[in-house]
Amino acid sequence: MNEMIIQTKGLTKKYRGRAAVDQLNLEISKGDIYGFLGPNGAGKTTTIRMLLGLIQPTSGSISIFGQELRKNKLNILRRIGSLVEYPSYYGHLSATDNLEAIRRILNVPKSRIDEVLEIVSLAKEARRPVKGFSLGMKQRLGIAASLLGNPELLILDEPTNGLDPSGIHEMRELIKNMPRQYGITVLVSSHLLGEVEQMAHKVGIIREGKMVFQDTIDNLRLQAQHDIELVVSEPDSAIWIARDLGQICTIQGGIITIPGMKDPQVAHLVKRLVDNGHAIYRVEQKKKSLEDIFMQVIGEGAL
């Protein structure tokens, strides 16, 4: 089994009696890029702040690198790099000088600054004052800062927020490389599935503080129920046969749509229709996009 890097059990945070995070069981394995998804206000930032020891959980436990966070906070945090909210910089100073201030606190070799600027593709801009940087460059500099201490785990809270498409692309490519090239496990939050689906192996989707899905993106696709569309010779009477078999269906423009049918149910319905003299012209599965599935999960809280 894969080594677990983050594991929370029943993690809960309440504000004035109301749960912002509710019984969360996060499971993130070594080498994962874990997309932590949910709409605004779902509880992502609150969870991340608990993982970074910035706020105390109301109840539940957090284990990181196999150790309990509460008991080994400094040891654990030393091994984590994070980017939470927009990082602030000294605008008049260069990228290198901004990183130098952090390097001294972390006490890592000076050569590490050039290494991290290289990783985030800012080596050529190293001497420019940061005030002239685009938002995307500032975010990448934030990642460079979080990499200074050679972390084994990166926690990034909405790193693509406010970036233009090319900034999002650069950030995505950068994150994708982390496990592969540097052996770093990544937790990245977002409110948009489209932003993480191309880089995350696994996703955790939260809604109103509760985990409603946690598994691979491939399984998210597989578990979704797709609509079946039927085109038959006499749709108005065919719909009654479908309803008689317990299917909830609608008809529009002569096309019968039935949500979430399993293969044996489709076979059974088709046979009944044929037995009743209907000609079947088309039976199609209308696949939902991953975005549709995500909206279904965060809308209804279940697949």
Ligand SMILES: Nc1ncnc2c1ncn2[C@@H]1O[C@H](COP(=O)(O)OP(=O)(O)OP(=O)(O)O)[C@@H](O)[C@H]1O
């Ligand atoms: N300090 C606080 N006091 C009271 N309520 C809070 C506090 N921090 C967060 N909340 C509430 O907890 C809920 C979850 O907020 P949180 O910021 O974790 O969501 P989020 O998923 O990160 O959303 P966003 O993407 O908007 O940041 C919200 O209803 C928020 O209003």
